[in-house]
Amino acid sequence: MNENPYSTAVLAWYEANARDLPWRRPDAGPWSVLVSEIMLQQTPVVRVLPAWEAWLRRWPTPADLAAEPSGEAVRMWNRLGYPRRALNLHACARAIVSRHGGRVPDSHADLLALPGVGPYTAAAVASFAFGQRHAILDTNVRRVLARAVTGIEYPPKAQTKAEVRLAESLLPAAPPVAARWGVAVMELGALVCTARSPRCVDCPIIDRCAWHQAGRPAHDGPPRRGQTYAGTDRQVRGRLLAVLRDSPGPVPKSALDAVWDEPVQRERALDALVADGLVDPLEDGRYALPG
DNA sequence: CAATCGTGGCA
DNA sequence: TTGCCAAGATT
Missing domain, CATH: 1.10.340.30 (Hypothetical protein; domain 2)
Structure with a gap:
């Protein structure tokens, strides 16, 4: 059995604690x-x-x-x-x-x-969906491995090759087991080993967690990114698209102009939506969702 | 490689 | 109230 030091406990925990999500059901x-x-x-x-x-x-x-x-x-x-x-x-x-x-x-x-x-x-x-053997490395898995194996609170901002290698090295040999391992670690990160206030008391691998054994040292280095939203092009794009979504048909440009008063940013956002194929500028000057 | 790309809930 | 975060991909 080419398993890893965590697989037995994590798989057992998953069997008992997995959420019943519809895309995980056998008929999905x-x-x-x-x-x-x-x-x-x-x-x-x-x-x-x-x-x-x-x-x-x-x-x-x-x-x-x-x-x-x-x-x-x-x-x-x-x-x-x-x-x-x-x-x-x-x-x-x-x-x-x-x-x-x-x-x-x-x-x-x-x-x-x-x-x-x-x-x-x-x-x-x-x-x-197909039961194959692939390393699953999402934000949940990255955090679990950072803590359990590496002993740090948070993984680096950008995914590294070392993380990929680590995830691959932990893959159980049998494809069906590997597939189960992948969702199980994700679920552990989503329900127990959360970003804020991890519930270590409920963790099936607390006795093998390098971060916990080190006394749960706080994240060092620069604070993680400030993902500001208010006033950004993204907010403007969101408002523009909302107008089109909520309208049954094409809208006049005046309806779009009403959602943001700064014209330069507004036009830039609209142009970007058109370039992305999310908005269709009609011949008559109106705008619509793409055909 | 770092910036960009929506939205809403919560501590 | 506000910053942080949520099963990433693209350029």
């Missing part, structure tokens, strides 16, 4: 898993749950979504945030139909080639 197919993974990028589970249900009820297969204009995906995305993910998912659906016969591909390379699918998401779909 690869498309359901892919949709969940895109939605979960930088977005909390509680906010994804209703969006995922509605999305899959409307578009049960990639072909269903591929048949729609991309603007419908953007509208359906509602306020999940990072709306280019809606565009990515729509482009995924069309690529899956055109390149893979309508079925979500099972190879990591093919998944990675889909729009909006990076190293984490490709590994997650290959592992969770």
Whole structure:
């Protein structure tokens, strides 16, 4: 058994404590898993749950979504945030139909080639939907490994090759076990080994945690990034797109101008939305979600 | 490589 | 009230 020092305890903990998330159920197919993974990028589970249900009820297969204009995906995305993910998912659906016969591909390379699918998401779909053996390295896993193995409170801001190597070195040998290990560590990070106020008393590997054994030393080095939002282009983009989402059809430019008084920033944000394909400027001067 | 890209909840 | 954080990807 090529397991790691944590796997037995973490896997047992997962069996007893895993949340019953719909995309983890046995009847959740690869498309359901892919949709969940895109939605979960930088977005909390509680906010994804209703969006995922509605999305899959409307578009049960990639072909269903591929048949729609991309603007419908953007509208359906509602306020999940990072709306280019809606565009990515729509482009995924069309690529899956055109390149893979309508079925979500099972190879990591093919998944990675889909729009909006990076190293984490490709590994997650290959592992969770197809039971393959891939290192899962998301923000939860990075934090758990930083603490348990490296003995520091937080991982570095940018993911390092050392972290990838570490995650790979811990992979159980059997693919189904490796896949279970991946979700299990993620779940541990999400429920117990949290960013703030970790619940070490409930941790199954507290006796093997380097950070805990060192007395839980505080993070040293520069404070982590200030992700300011108010007054940024992102806020302006959000307001502009909200107007289009909440309108059944095209809107006059005056409706967009009303959401932000600084004209230079407003135009810059609108131009960026058009460049991103999230907004369609019509011939008559009005604006709409993309067809 | 570091900046950019939404939104909402919570300590 | 406000800073921090949430299953990252792209350029």
